[in-house]
Amino acid sequence: MAGLGKEYKAGEVIFRQGDTGNCMFVIQNGEVEAIAESDGREFRLRRMGPNDFFGEMALFEEETRTATIRTTKPTRILSIDKKNFLGGIHEDPSLAFRIVQTMSHRIRDLTDRLARYEQQQ
């Protein structure tokens, strides 16, 4: 009974690439993978574990989800709704600091991958 968030079994999809959404998710325990789907094939972008978050883009823009998120083991996930988050950063902009920092790491990671991919071509 203890523990926060919602429980998911291994292999459950939290959301799919192309879905619309208005919340971000923070992993309480367990693990998920982010998957990009293209031409019916799946590419794993990254794995994420406790305290990691995903789906943050939905907090800032109205676009659809850019990747599918699927659990790799039993996982508990807490959702963060847009209203609470935006209300929070309105009062305290530093609340967004960790998200900005992580997004910056992810951009760096994707840039590195793109560079490696271009070299291989």
Place this chain on the structure above:
Amino acid sequence: MVEGLELLTGKAPKPHKGEAMALEDGSRIAVIGAGPAGSMFSHFFLSMAETVGLSVNVDIFEPRRFCHRGPAGCNHCGGIVSESLVQRLATEGLSLPDCVVQRGIESYTLHTDVGDVEIATPLQEKRIAAIYRGNGPRSSEPVDTQSFDGYLLDLARNRGARVIPRLVTDVRRNEDLMTVHCADQFSDSYELVVVATGINSRLMEMLENETAEFARPARTKTFICEFHLGRDVIRETFGPSMHVFLLDIPRLEFAALIPKGDYVTLCLLGDDIDENLIDTFFSSPEVRDRFPGGVIPGHVCHCYPRINIRAATPVYGDRLVLIGDSGTTRLFKDGIGAAYRTSKAAAKTAVFHGVSAEDFKNYYAPLCRRIDNDNRVGKLVFTFASLVQKSRFARRGILNMAANEQQQVDGPRRMSGVLWDLFSGSASYTDVFLRTLHPAYVGTLLWNLVAANLPRGAGRIGRDAERGDDHVRH
């Protein structure tokens, strides 16, 4: 001239000729009290200071050991960490560990004399945490759990704060520094003193007696007790739901039973809760019906802590700031959330602006004013709630509206949302109040007031009615 706690006991500070009163590498901060406000201040201050490359020493004075069971380790509270705070902490990377969360709450059940209704969390998800401030009630068995305050203190410690297990008895201004004196004659000087003692502390009384312009927070007496029922009974009778009572008992503003592990916490808030009021509460059938066999067991632990009902003034001075309950908090709800907000605002001011009264006035006081203004609206909301408590007609309408909404799969849940935010403290009072002015809310409520009070609809409303229970009370 900046208003503030300028003349706090002892010598007045040297007039500072416009130079910044900023912390530098090697500066020292004394944080008095390691409740949520003191520990969160220390944690956020040290992490922000690290980001800007500032090296400051933080000493936290706290005589209490949160690993103790019973009153010795406990900061006396209902132990609900609100939905909004749970989310903000998770966003900060501070997801509450399972060993701290005694139970995840996913619904509120409202009990009245005209029926009960269970209001589920909008996402069928546990987003409210029931925690222990210490390490569990008196005489509880050692289990694999951790105190919430202990967890926060560990966060501060891991960031580099030093914990000094001493009771502070005096704070004096000493030219350009502040000196902290302890019960055992220990004393030390600091560039900034952060008062986070809560309101049950003698230090606040001392500050008020010795400082003409300072008024400590206004307080009123509350009641908390713990019942040992065992995990299985709690799962069956309470489930992952917090049980809130809307009863016509004078001076009672809020009553809730909060399930946690093997225990259930009862929390009564209102105007000077006393034994008479407690007896009246226990003798009401709505309360007795909650317990197995309708019998209220003896409690294993109880206390009458005070709660802050009006902020201290002023809440800052040169090199001095009051946070959490010692300064400003939310009326009756989400005190831990207010401790988070005020501690973070004070930490940001100290790191990025300075520690003069002017700095706190410009960057810290606006948040306190916002909370105070919202509390004024809160008083209005509680006055309205008291009227509802007194009117069976109104209770029927409100319960009917919430019960109807809970049966719908889709559709707006205006009353459920208002009640949810009011019980959980997840939204500001102003936000809740404004939602009750929405024409659709008013219209639907009027309709429900009529429908629920028509002779044919005058039985019990909500869960009992759904289950077909026949104990209709009129």
